[in-house]
Amino acid sequence: MLKYKTALIGGGFTPSRYSRAEECVVKLVSLLIVAYLLGAIPNGVWIGKAFFKTDIRQAGSGNIGTTNTYRVLGPYAGTVVMVLDIAKGTVATLLPIWGHVTTGLGHATPLLFGLFAVLGHTVSVFDHFKGGKAVATSAGMLLAYNPLMFGIAAGLWVCLIYWTSMVSLASMIAFTLITLISLFFHDIYLTGIALILTLFIFYRHRSNIRRIRQGTESMVPFGRGFRRRSSKG
Numbered sequence: 585m586l587k588y589k590t591a592l593i594g595g596g597f598t599p600s601r602y603s604r605a606e607e608c609v610v611k612l613v614s615l616l617i618v619a620y621l622l623g624a625i626p627n628g629v630w631i632g633k634a635f636f637k638t639d640i641r642q643a644g645s646g647n648i649g650t651t652n653t654y655r656v657l658g659p660y661a662g663t664v665v666m667v668l669d670i671a672k673g674t675v676a677t678l679l680p681i682w683g684h685v686t687t688g689l690g691h692a693t694p695l696l697f698g699l700f701a702v703l704g705h706t707v708s709v710f711d712h713f714k715g716g717k718a719v720a721t722s723a724g725m726l727l728a729y730n731p732l733m734f735g736i737a738a739g740l741w742v743c744l745i746y747w748t749s750m751v752s753l754a755s756m757i758a759f760t761l762i763t764l765i766s767l768f769f770h771d772i773y774l775t776g777i778a779l780i781l782t783l784f785i786f787y788r789h790r791s792n793i794r795r796i797r798q799g800t801e802s803m804v805p806f807g808r809g810f811r812r813r814s815s816k817g
Contacts, residue, residue: 608685608686611685612680615680615685615697616696616697616700618676618679619677619697619698619700619704620701620704620709621704621709622701622704623700623701623703623704623705623708624704624707624708624709624715625668625710626648626708626710626711626716627664628647628648628652628653628657628665629641629648629710629711631657631661631665632653636661638657640656643656647717648711648715649669649716650662650665650666669705669721669724670720670721670724670727672701672705672721672724673698673701673705673721673724673728674725674727675701675724675728676697676698676700676724677695677697677728678694679697680694680696680697689773692773694728694729695725698722698777699725699780701724701725702721702725705718705721706788716788717755717789718785718788719755719759719785722781722784729774730771730774736765737759737762740758740762741758744758745807746806747808748807749803749809749811750792750796750802750803750804752789752792752796753792753796755785755789756782756785756789760782
């Protein structure tokens with residue numbers, strides 16, 4: 585409800601010049617919290633407990649994302665978690681459009697909301713402020729902001745998984761390439777967010793990078809990388 589203050593002109597009441605701004609700030613903060621909470625939903629954990637009586641944090645790599653869900657609970661559960669984690673980023677990024685929220689960031693406002701979803705996924709209030717590695721949620725953010733870029737990223741990711749047989753390596757390379765490709769879109773916000781996501785994903789994959797260097801990183805059971813390792817074994 586708008587606050588009112590007495591206006592000298594006309595002896596009546598007029599809306600406060602600050603009430604509209606305050607209302608916008610409240611809406612902005614509220615929807616940012618919603619974006620964070622959406623991102624914070626640990627789909628892998630909840631699905632594992634609800635349908636498989638398994639806590640994926642106590643199995644496999646211990647990660648709550650798609651890859652570990654696939655490894656521990658199987659391909660169907662892994663696919664569902666991937667879709668839901670992508671959806672988190674997509675819905676959160678679209679919140680300011682649906683809620684008619686405006687900021688000084690212009691058309692980059694949705695990216696701010698997407699980042700809050702990524703933050704929620706990696707520092708989840710529902711998981712003792714721990715979380716996943718944000719690849720799928722980041723991809724969902726791209727899907728909402730630039731579907732073409734999402735399509736390019738998805739195509740690169742699939743090809744790289746076949747080539748390397750490593751989801752972690754494919755994800756890091758795909759986001760690196762997306763950052764470079766984004767330069768051709770002449771959208772400074774897109775390039776900036778792609779760079780931020782790439783650096784963040786590399787940071788979240790520190791342990792994977794160590795295992796890749798040691799030659800011990802887990803592989804999917806198909807692709808050139810898997811065949812090369814199998815032939816050596």
